[in-house]
Amino acid sequence: MTDPIIMIQDVHKFFNTSRGKFHALKGVSLQIMPGEVVTVIGPSGSGKSTLLRCINRLETIDRGSITVDGIPLSGAKNINKVRAEVGMVFQSFNLFPHKTALENLMLAQRVVRKRGRDEAVEKARGLLKKVGIHDKESSYPSQLSGGQQQRVAIARALAMDPKIMLFDEPTSALDPEMIKEVLDVMLELAKEGMTMVVVSHEMGFARAAADRIIIMDEGYIVEENVPDELFENPKSERTKAFLSKIIKH
Amino acid sequence: MTDNTSQAPEEPINNRSARLLVARAGALPWWAFLLALLFVYAFIRISTSEEYQDILDALIDRPSATTSDKFDVVYEVDTEVQVIQEALTLRQPDGTRVNIDIDDVEGREEGRLACDRQADPDCVDQFGQIVTYRVPAGDGDTPVGTAEKRGVLAPEGGLFTIVNFPNGSSIIIDPNNITSREEGTLLCNHVLQPGCQDLTGEIVTFELPYVLKQGLLLREDAVIRHPDGYVETVRPNRLSDVETQECTREEIETCFGGEYTTAIFRERVVGTEVTSDGENIKVRTVNEQTVFIPRERIINLESGLVECDRNANPRCQDFQGTIVAREGAVTSGELSLETNRSVSIIPEGQTTSVEIPKANLIQDEEVRSPENCRVEDEGACFITVKEKDSVVAGRIIKDTDEGITVQTVAPVFVELDPDEAESTRRAPLGCALNNIRGCNAGIWLTLLVTFVAYGLALMIGLVVGLMRVSSNPVIYHLSTFYVELIRGTPLLVLLLFFAFVIGPTIRDMKPINLGLFEFSLSGFYAILNDIEVAVLGEESFLSEAVLGLAIGYGAFLAEVFRAGIQSVGRGQMEAARSLGMSYPQAMRHVILPQAIRVVLPPLGNDFIALLKDSALITVLALPDLLQLGRLYITRTFQPIPVYLMVSLLYVLLTLLLSMMVRYIEKRFKLP
Numbered sequence: 001m002t003d004p005i006i007m008i009q010d011v012h013k014f015f016n017t018s019r020g021k022f023h024a025l026k027g028v029s030l031q032i033m034p035g036e037v038v039t040v041i042g043p044s045g046s047g048k049s050t051l052l053r054c055i056n057r058l059e060t061i062d063r064g065s066i067t068v069d070g071i072p073l074s075g076a077k078n079i080n081k082v083r084a085e086v087g088m089v090f091q092s093f094n095l096f097p098h099k100t101a102l103e104n105l106m107l108a109q110r111v112v113r114k115r116g117r118d119e120a121v122e123k124a125r126g127l128l129k130k131v132g133i134h135d136k137e138s139s140y141p142s143q144l145s146g147g148q149q150q151r152v153a154i155a156r157a158l159a160m161d162p163k164i165m166l167f168d169e170p171t172s173a174l175d176p177e178m179i180k181e182v183l184d185v186m187l188e189l190a191k192e193g194m195t196m197v198v199v200s201h202e203m204g205f206a207r208a209a210a211d212r213i214i215i216m217d218e219g220y221i222v223e224e225n226v227p228d229e230l231f232e233n234p235k236s237e238r239t240k241a242f243l244s245k246i247i248k249h
Numbered sequence: 250m251t252d253n254t255s256q257a258p259e260e261p262i263n264n265r266s267a268r269l270l271v272a273r274a275g276a277l278p279w280w281a282f283l284l285a286l287l288f289v290y291a292f293i294r295i296s297t298s299e300e301y302q303d304i305l306d307a308l309i310d311r312p313s314a315t316t317s318d319k320f321d322v323v324y325e326v327d328t329e330v331q332v333i334q335e336a337l338t339l340r341q342p343d344g345t346r347v348n349i350d351i352d353d354v355e356g357r358e359e360g361r362l363a364c365d366r367q368a369d370p371d372c373v374d375q376f377g378q379i380v381t382y383r384v385p386a387g388d389g390d391t392p393v394g395t396a397e398k399r400g401v402l403a404p405e406g407g408l409f410t411i412v413n414f415p416n417g418s419s420i421i422i423d424p425n426n427i428t429s430r431e432e433g434t435l436l437c438n439h440v441l442q443p444g445c446q447d448l449t450g451e452i453v454t455f456e457l458p459y460v461l462k463q464g465l466l467l468r469e470d471a472v473i474r475h476p477d478g479y480v481e482t483v484r485p486n487r488l489s490d491v492e493t494q495e496c497t498r499e500e501i502e503t504c505f506g507g508e509y510t511t512a513i514f515r516e517r518v519v520g521t522e523v524t525s526d527g528e529n530i531k532v533r534t535v536n537e538q539t540v541f542i543p544r545e546r547i548i549n550l551e552s553g554l555v556e557c558d559r560n561a562n563p564r565c566q567d568f569q570g571t572i573v574a575r576e577g578a579v580t581s582g583e584l585s586l587e588t589n590r591s592v593s594i595i596p597e598g599q600t601t602s603v604e605i606p607k608a609n610l611i612q613d614e615e616v617r618s619p620e621n622c623r624v625e626d627e628g629a630c631f632i633t634v635k636e637k638d639s640v641v642a643g644r645i646i647k648d649t650d651e652g653i654t655v656q657t658v659a660p661v662f663v664e665l666d667p668d669e670a671e672s673t674r675r676a677p678l679g680c681a682l683n684n685i686r687g688c689n690a691g692i693w694l695t696l697l698v699t700f701v702a703y704g705l706a707l708m709i710g711l712v713v714g715l716m717r718v719s720s721n722p723v724i725y726h727l728s729t730f731y732v733e734l735i736r737g738t739p740l741l742v743l744l745l746f747f748a749f750v751i752g753p754t755i756r757d758m759k760p761i762n763l764g765l766f767e768f769s770l771s772g773f774y775a776i777l778n779d780i781e782v783a784v785l786g787e788e789s790f791l792s793e794a795v796l797g798l799a800i801g802y803g804a805f806l807a808e809v810f811r812a813g814i815q816s817v818g819r820g821q822m823e824a825a826r827s828l829g830m831s832y833p834q835a836m837r838h839v840i841l842p843q844a845i846r847v848v849l850p851p852l853g854n855d856f857i858a859l860l861k862d863s864a865l866i867t868v869l870a871l872p873d874l875l876q877l878g879r880l881y882i883t884r885t886f887q888p889i890p891v892y893l894m895v896s897l898l899y900v901l902l903t904l905l906l907s908m909m910v911r912y913i914e915k916r917f918k919l920p
Contacts, residue, residue: 058823084829094824098842098919107838108828140920153824160828 003070004031005164005195006055011064013050024050026219027064034163037196039206039227042216043242048199051216052166055197056086069163084112087157091169093149095141101128101152102137105159113160120159127155131185147178151185158189165189167198201246207231215239291897300887304894307881308874310680310690325517326665330473331503332510333441335485339380339464343368347464355381355461362465378466383459385420392458395426399506400455401435401448412455415448415506426456436498438505440474473514474503477664479564486757488512517782518663529664540641542575543652548638549574555642564663570644573655577636580605584630587623594632609636689785690872692898697784698795698873699860705799706859707852710806715836717811728807735804740797741865747797748790748869790869798866802859809855813848814840846917853910857903864899874898 013025024047032038040048053059054066057073066073071082096104105124109115115123128134131151133144141149150170157165167186171179183205190196190209200206206213207227214224215238223230223239234240295301306312335351342365360379364372386392400412403419410427413419415437433452437445471485491512496504503509518532553572557565585602586593592610593602614635622630647654680688689697716728735743752774760769777792785791817840825835867876878895882888 056827058827080826080829080831083827086827088824088827090820090824092820094818094820096821096824096839096843098846108825108830111834111838112829143920156828 002034005034005069006030006032006197007065007067008051008055009065011051011054011061011066013047013054013059014062024219025054025061028216028219028221029064030214030221030224032195032197034195035193036211037190037194037198037209038212038214039198039200039210040214040216041199041201041206041242041246042222045218046216047219048216049168052088052168052197052199055164055166056083056088058088080112084108084160085163087160087162087165089150089153089157089165089167089170091173093141093146093153093173095149095153095156097141100138100140101133101144104141104152105156108156109159123159124155127158128152130158130188131155132181145178146174147181150174150178150182154182154185154189164195164197167196167200169199169201171200171202203231203246215242217242291893295894301890301894304878304881304887304891305898308691308877308894308898310688310693310877312680312682312688314682325515327513328475328516329511330475330488330514332471332473332488332491332512333438333480333505334472335470336472337380337382337469338467339382340375340467341462341464344372346467349380349382349464353383355383357381357466362463375465379463380466381461381463384462386458386460390460393461395456395458397428398455398457399435399452402430402451402453404450412453413448415445416442417445420457422455422457426458427453428456429454436505436507440480440503440505441472471512473512475516477564483514488514518665529666532663532665539646539654539656540643541652541654542573542641544650546576546578547573547653548576553642555644568644570642571655573641573653575639575641577609577611577638579633579635581631581633584617584622584624584632592632592634594634605634605636609639611635611637691877692874692902694785694872695860695863695874696902698791698798698866698871699856699863702795702798702802702863703856703859705795706802706806706855709799709803710810713803713807714810714814717807718814732804732807735801736808738801740801740862741868743801744794744797744865744869747793747800752790752793785872789871790866791871794866794869794871798859798863802855802862805855806852809848809851810844812851813844816847817843846919849910849914849917853907853914856910857906860903860906861899 008028008030011025011028012023015022015024026047028047028051030051040051042048050059054061054073055068057079061074068082069085073079073082095101096107099107102121102124105127106117106120109120109123110117125134125137128137131154133148133151136144136148136152141152144152154165154170170186171182174182179202183202186196186198186205187209198205198210210227212224213227213230215222215230215236217238223234223236225235230239231243234243295305337349337351337354339347339349340362341347342362344364357378357380359377362375362377362379364374366372383394383396398412400414400420403411403413409421410424411419412422415435430451430453432450434447434449435452436447439445469485470482471488472480472482473488474480489512491510493508493510495507496509497507498504501509550571550573552569554567555570555572556567580594580596580603582594582596582599584592585595586604589607591604591606593604595602611634614633616633618631619626619628622632624630641655641657643655643657645653646656680690680693713728713731716724717732719725719728738746755770755774758769758771758774760771762768778788781787781789781791821839821843822835825839826832830838863873864875866873867879870876872880875895878891882891885891
């Protein structure tokens with residue numbers, strides 16, 4: 001039995017708003033094993049994105065503990081080292097607009113991993129080829145379609161050789177015809193055995209690739225199960241209501 | 250661009266480039282044509298009018314094609330000098346001035362000198378350094394203490410006991426105050442007073458009762474004597490390691506009053522290197538006085554030895570030069586002033602008067618109309634005078650068709666041991682194509698100040714801008730304080746503040762002892778001073794002006810940078826951080842490159858605004874474009890063409906710079 005790569009224990013998170021404190025996570029506990037693909041779904045405002053961002057400490061937590069790859073985040077002296085091992089893909093891509101696709105992939109390799117120029121270029125070219133846009137390496141983000149941008153963003157995260165990949169609604173800002181090209185890349189990645197935590201409403205992907213689905217609502221984990229079981233036989237009323245809504249569409 | 254566009258329509262439209270030009274011209278807004286027309290008009294005026302050409306020449310520092318006088322060598326030498334006298338000039342409450350010896354100073358403090366309202370009801374209190382000093386008590390004064398003095402007793406022969414001092418003064422004392430008597434000689438300071446005489450007789454030491462008075466410090470001087478005999482007056486704060494020892498005339502010739510005070514003086518020798526024999530370097534430091542002699546007045550011209558007056562300056566040397574005999578000039582015009590020594594005449598067709606010493610005039614050839622008229626008479630008194638023939642000895646430094654210019658004062662030579670020189674550098678001379686460093690006034694100074702101040706302002710702005718987005722409250726509030734303070738101060742006030750408050754404060758700052766090391770900014774001031782001398786050839790407010798402009802604009806640029814950084818989406822920082830970059834790395838590689846592209850247009854705007862605001866340094870008497878124009882007006886009383894020219898040059902500069910800014914914006918534009 002291997003140790004879980006991500007351990008989340010009784011995590012609470014508050015946001016300061018103008019109307020006081022908003023309790024975003026209310027004691028969430030979760031364990032993710034190496035190589036596992038976990039999809040988190042839930043209505044908006046349920047805390048799923050917050051949970052994801054807490055895993056690489058883009059958000060700090062107020063109570064509880066998160067341990068990634070054996071390092072507790074709360075006491076981590078060098079959070080940058082942890083972050084380098086955890087790739088993240090954003091809903092709005094967040095590519096660096098002043099750099100070409102190739103340079104986007106090279107920057108963090110050079111600055112954080114201290115790789116040589118040639119090594120970084122080779123790695124970047126290989127990854128661009130893997131996500132299928134090697135012919136666009138000298139294009140700037142503004143010259144790429146949404147799907148292409150998101151694939152560059154995935155390649156950029158992969159260039160750091162992360163042990164874990166976090167996806168924060170990677171397809172929700174895309175046109176329907178571009179969603180597939182991104183999901184294909186993600187499926188490929190899942191097949192290779194990458195540990196992935198995906199916040200998404202793509203049920204197709206969840207069914208095809210996820211080892212486990214987690215349903216969140218109002219800061220709690222409502223239900224977690226393997227996909228088939230969860231879709232066929234949801235236990236809680238909240239899950240049923242939610243699933244009926246998204247499957248209707 | 251302007252000349253081309255206005256001429257374009259006249260050209261035949263048969264080649265491609267001309268067609269392109271017309272197409273371009275058609276795309277220009279209407280005011281561009283107006284501007285072009287204005288420039289063409291200005292161009293024609295300048296090229297046809299000698300007056301305008303001369304103004305332009307003056308504003309660009311009168312450049313020449315080549316010059317052989319490229320630079321002066323500047324040596325800084327620490328010399329051991331003898332301090333002969335330290336004296337203060339004070340203003341007394343009644344407004345009169347008094348010179349006092351440093352020995353009589355009792356105390357100094359910053360404060361207010363109350364004026365004598367009974368004597369003058371309208372008088373105003375003065376603020377500054379108040380010096381308390383001792384004055385011998387007179388009748389009716391209640392002495393506050395006694396000071397010990399030495400003098401020679403005057404021969405007995407009256408009711409009073411009179412004591413003489415070697416400096417020529419004497420005082421009546423109470424014989425009861427004498428503490429000791431001896432026979433001997435009191436030496437006088439013949440360096441300071443060449444005609445003084447040593448006093449021999451009965452030397453008495455006596456107690457002199459004194460009262461205290463107060464005065465406002467006006468100036469402080471030290472008279473020093475160099476080893477080669479050269480005497481000069483300097484500021485006491487330029488002296489270091491001041492040491493006083495007892496001495497006798499046998500040991501040291503310049504031992505006065507039994508004391509010998511030495512100090513280290515940092516001397517700055519500026520001049521042209523003439524000879525160097527390996528050990529010593531001889532530097533010619535010319536204190537120029539030139540005389541122009543029209544060709545028709547030259548009687549005879551021969552080469553000969555020009556003798557210098559060593560009594561006036563021990564550093565001068567005879568030299569082989571030219572001796573010019575000149576015919577006395579005839580001056581006629583309206584008499585404006587007549588004294589026992591000289592007459593002042595306003596020559597016909599001129600507005601300023603010339604003063605001619607009566608000793609130079611041939612009295613028999615003086616003609617007045619009306620006859621024997623005087624200045625006091627009603628109506629104008631016209632006079633024609635002829636000067637005696639005279640001889641001018643010196644070096645011919647300029648020879649033209651109209652006449653020759655002779656430098657009369659012998660150049661002063663200073664011999665230096667190069668090993669003793671603390672620093673050596675070169676100060677620029679005339680502006681010429683082969684001596685660009687000499688182009689340091691007018692439009693060049695405006696450009697220099699603008700570029701340097703803007704460079705510094707960019708650095709300040711970037712650092713403060715980054716501080717303004719910091720999450721650390723100390724850093725954030727510190728930077729906000731700076732921005733609000735500076736932004737709320739008029740730039741003109743800031744410049745004056747730097748020149749007259751911060752500059753002198755730093756210069757006179759005493760080292761602050763911080764335990765392990767001493768901290769003082771006066772070294773920093775000295776470095777800035779050296780830079781000023783290297784650029785302008787003299788100490789000036791240049792560094793204060795540049796720093797004032799830089800710090801003033803730094804506040805504006807900080808806000809520009811802050812806005813630029815905040816305009817970059819939060820996602821960019823998150824993406825960079827999620828890849829493992831630290832905050833500084835993310836700033837440098839991701840946020841700033843984007844922010845700078847956003848802020849390029851406002852940065853360019855501020856650059857042009859700074860160029861125009863650089864005209865404010867005129868108030869610090871720096872010879873920038875505007876200042877040279879103003880000086881030209883004071884000479885010629887022609888404000889209209891000069892201000893037209895000054896404005897035109899500023900517009901031209903801003904147009905060129907805005908083109909440069911636009912080019913840079915284009916270069917950095919993202920697809």
